[in-house]
Amino acid sequence: MIKIGRITVSLEMREVYLGGELLPLGARAFGILELLIQARGATVTKDDIFEHVWPRSVVGENNIHVQLSALRKIFGDDKQAIRTISGRGYRLTLAVQEVDLGMSASAPMLRVAAGRLNSLPALHGTLIGRESTTTELARALAIGPIVTLVGPGGVGKTQSGIAVARSIADPSGMETCFVALASATRAQSIVSIVAEALGIAPGEGEAVELKELAAAVQGRKLLVLLDNCEHVIESAATVCDVLVQASADVRILATSREPLRTRGEITHWVDPMDTPAVDASPHAILTCSSVKLFLAQLTAFNAAAIGDRRSLEMIATICRRLDGVPLAIELAAARAAVFGIRKLIFELDDRFPFLTGGRRTAPRRQQTLEASLDWGYELLGDPEKLVLQRLGVFSARFSLEAACAVAAFAQLSCNKVTEAIIGLASKCFVGTTCGSNIKEYFLLETTREYALRKLYSSGEADEALSRKAEFLAQSETVSGRGLGMVARRSLTAGEAVASW
Structure with missing residues (x-):
């Protein structure tokens, strides 16, 4: 055991104590502390830290600052316990003393940090248009151990999940754990990320295994919010299955662009916000959640209040054309605050270069409308990508027969188009x-x-447009009913939301 100022450290157990109390400290923060102790007062460079704590990973320098902040807190009043050496690195200024506390060297190498977990992010402001979601999901989590919030990018799955988790955990006294998987790249990294969120510190040079995750949650009343599962869907499903099988009191609320398809899962589709009908009255426009969000964002940007009927009708048009998707509406409101509503409507015909400038602190995929779609598009298989782009020729509803007629050419057969549509529907690119x-x-x-x-x-x-025109002509000839099942009238935004 090693004594440093007011704390005692076990490098073997990877544990930190204050008096007799085990302090919660993440694996990365402990890795930096380990380097500082081994340096015995010498300067530890940033390169040394990156190599030791984030091997084979590319991360920013701010990650070091976050972990150092956690370390400095455990030293309490010793503000200069870890000194920054400008342009070089960091060094430990306190004396390092080896002590014998009579602890057994055969103690387990895996420990869970003391104290109840409560790591849910804060929610600032009211969650607009999701009032009924909380009750529905609380009921679903009482029935099944895993509930997955599924929907297209930018529809508000994460914020809804946080709101629901808070509403359930606060009155019930459950431990809560927020796990962001956006940075995960493979199965083991998911296990490590979940382990760190649960307060599990691995042994020296060891990786946490699934059985150790299971052991860590046994006997605990725990709600885990697993965010952004879609790019590591199979591994996320495995971890969820292990956790809920380990304890009957564990509940998992996951967010993803497609279902996990694991045992006990209940899928809840997160719809876009409701949008006004084309002929809606000013009162009806103002009651739509998408319009409420747009106006709230304008207010946040200190833009002039909207009160006249013509302006409200333009806002209603904007919300319909953006499908009631919260991310798109927030980006649009930010642009409207600068350029005005009329300019915004004009630019929606080429929306992707215009709808940018999301929150600086948001993930890159949420800073522009195109980036949000890019994230999901890159997760598609090659046949799904081909079919999606070919389906773009349909401006209204279309049948499976029409989709095959247009998209089944070159390397794609009708069977492959059908399978691709199934995949696109499950991943929220195609609505039914x-x-x-x-x-x-x-x-x-x-x-x-x-x-x-x-x-x-x-x-x-x-080629795609020609095949569509040919199919429409054949449908007219055969049915004698205009365009038949191929392209009936376009869905209104409200119908699209109800059908999603």
């Missing part, structure tokens, strides 16, 4: 109608614009 014996499909307007950009850049646009 409900309440009909014959299913029809549609793309939200922003998704369609994105697909068309991909189609025109691929050089396949002429």
Whole structure:
């Protein structure tokens, strides 16, 4: 054991104590402390820290600052316990003393930090348009151990998950744990990220295993919010299954662009916000959640209040054309605050270069409308990418027969197109109608614009448009009913939300 100022450290157990109390300290912060102790007062460079704590990873210098902040807190009043050497690195200024506290060297190498977990991010302001979600999801978590919030990018899955987790945990006294998986790249990194969030410190040179995660949650009343699972979906499903099998009191609320498809999962589809009908009255426009969000964002930017009917109708048009997706509406409101509503409507015809400038602190995929779609698009298989871009020629609902007629060419057969549509629907790129014996499909307007950009850049646009025109002509001849099932009237935004 090693004594440094007011704390005692076990390098073997990777534990830090204050008196007899085990202090919670993440694995990365402990790794930096370990380097400082081994340096015995010498300067530890930033390169040394990156190599030891984040091997084979590319991270920013701010990651060191975050971990050092955690370390400095455990030293209490010893503000200069870790001194910054400008342009060089850091060094430990306190004396390092080896002591014998009679602890057994055979103690377990894996320990869980003391204290109850409560790591949910804060929610600032009211969550608009999601009032009924909390009750529905609380009921779902009482029935099943895993609930997955599924929806397209920017629809508000994370914020809804945080709000629901807080509403459940606060009155019930459950421990809560927020796990962000956006940086995860492989199965072991997911296990490590979850372990760190749960306060599990691995042994020297050892990786945490699934069985150790299971042991750490046994007997605990715990709610885990697992955020952004879609890019590591199989590994995330495995971790969820292990956790809920280890304890009947563990509940998992996951967010993803597609279901986990694991045992005991209940899928809750997060719809876009409701949007005003084309002929809505000013009162009806103002009651729509998408309009409320747009106006709230304008107020946040200190923009002039909107009161006249013409302005409200333009805002209603903007919300409809943006499909009621919160991220798109927030980006649009930021632009409207600078350029005005009329300019914003004009620019929606080429929305991707215009709708940028999201929050600086947001992940890159949430800073522009195009980046949000890029994130999900890169997770698609090659056949799904091809089918999506070819489906961009449909401006209204279309049948499976129409989709095959347009998209099944070159290397894609009708069977492959059908399988791709199944995948696109599960990953929230394609919507399906409900309440009909014959299913029809549609793309939200922003998704369609994105697909068309991909189609025109691929050089396949002429072929896809020609095949669509040929199919429409054949349908007219056969049915004698105009366009038949191929392209009925466009969905209103409200119908699209109800059908999602």
